[in-house]
Amino acid sequence: MTIWPRSLGTRTAAVMMLMLATVQIVGLTIHALDRVELQRLAQTRDVGVRVMSLYRSVALAAPDQREDVLQELERRGTDQRDGMTAELLPHPPADEELPQTPIGLRRPIVVSMGLVPVPGPARARDIVMLGNSDQERLLIGMHVPDGPWLVIHMPLPPPRIWHSRSFLVAFVLMTAAAALITWWATSRLTAPVRMLANAAEALGRDVRAPPLPEDGPSEIALAASAFNTMAMRIRRFVQDRTFMLTAIGHDLRTPITRLKLRTEFIDDEDMRRKMLADLDELESMVSATLAFGRDVTIDEPVSTVDLAELVRTVLDEAGDGRPDLADQIGYAGPHHLPFRGRPVALKRALSNLVQNALAYGGSAQATLSCADGMAQLLVEDSGPGIPLAELDRVFQPFHRVEASRNKETGGMGLGLPITRNIIRAHGGDVVLDNRPTGGARATVTLPV
């Protein structure tokens, strides 16, 4: 259902407004029905008193002046405003359309007539009452003693329930006030939920995000406290992992240092060189493990660095390391691109990509561009590319493309995971795919 709003606050407000409207409508209907009773009561009293007043004036007048009194009263027009008319007839009123007035309506009118005092001899001999509220008019005949019938047509408008203006104003005002209070209350009530969502989001980006305040309504405080406990456990877990990896690294560096020193006392130069190479490999494994375990955001402050020059420096160093492939390394893009980031970490991330391109693809062409606030770096090689099945697994730690499990190209399987950790810590991402023309391509995007 698309009408149903997505936000919890709006939903709660909508439900509450619906409830309020229902309650208002029911309440106002009860009130209106009460009004109908009241209006009917007032109407019967009005009819009784007016009819009797007219009768009194006519009955008390001299018999030959009765017609004149009636005309005089009509001329003054006091009773014509709602269509009441009166005439003197020699016979009781008759109208085929009108039934006898039911006793329920007749009695209160007759009772009201008693409110107008009439001297005993002038009292009406007989009262005929026709019509009902259904016909919306009454025909009342009163027999003047020794005289004609005074016949009165009396409109009987139905009670008007929704007539009052104040009623409408009250309804609108109440609805508006209720809506305002509902909106305020629900936005207050749902604010902690939003806060919780924001905190979870912040935790995802930075494990050391500040804890939530544990106040407010008890349920919210409980949720905040549970969330903080969870965040603390995650933090401890990350810390433990970092401590463990750092400890391993530290413990290994002493024996590796000793071994490197010992190689200096080996007379066989060839052997010495090979041992040193092995130790370098061992060291790079340890440092890769350390780099993977470490949270890049802890070690290094953010500063402005020339990303273009960083890429070129990485390429230069890669070329120095592999002089045989130096011709296969190229850069295209701007000369300068200032970027806010962590230079040492970024250099490590980009260096891994370039090293991979050289190791697996035998070349590294870097293309840097910047558009719409996003810097994009392509690192392309001309090797066999990456098997489709491996494309999404190459970012898993300690995973290595099967065919490359040999000494020349094999590493720890941590290069790409480290690269992705670093790039993501900068708010960007890195993906790998195969070029249509052959070879693998790494695409790094970074928000400038």
Next chain:
Amino acid sequence: METAASQAANAPPPHILVVDDDREIRDLLARFLERHGLRVTAVRDAREARRALPHGHFQMVVLDLMLPGETGMDFARWLRSPASGHASIGLVMLTAMGEETDRIIGLELGADDYVPKPFNPRELLARMRAVLRRTSDTARPADATQPRLMRFGGWTLDPARRRLLNPDQVEVPVTGGEYDLLLALVERANRVLTRDMLLDLLRGRQAGPFDRAIDVAISRLRRKLEDNGRHAQIIKTVRGGGYVLAAEVERL
């Protein structure tokens, strides 16, 4: 090594104080350095180092930062204070690899260089030699410690973090070799550095033919300094083989 041999012939060998708590590393390092023409006294902690310092005419201290008892940092701070009487002695720090903050603090405390463990012994030797050359340099300022920042022609060199900043304060990345080369040129601004001196600086750092490495590094530095190769204004080529940094250097 030729340079070592000639040095040994001309002057008494420099005396080095090695401070490391690992006995094996201490002994192996002492043997290795002695083999390359240096005199070495090795001690296990800061207390022993303080006791040894007044008696040896030391030119340099090689200090492990992770020491039992008084830390290497505290010892370095004391060493650089006038109270030690050895404030201008060469100081090379050894510490855990990649500990960026350690390195920054260490260099800010006045270490002349920093070598992460596990180090390649020959690279350590090359770095020690470079520091020895620098500290024996008569032009070395009296306070011996490196300035926090050096500014030349709008550019800034930040020795503590081994960074180069352009006039807009944007970091321009440099490799370790390029940094050492630039630092040498900046420290001896307006003096010609011969190819041999620069070669020594890069030794142990770069693979491949050194001759070419110097030219490549200089041309990359010029690119980074936006110094047009043909009409270079900052790093000038001197006929007869050498380079000079032609700019006023402001030490901050």
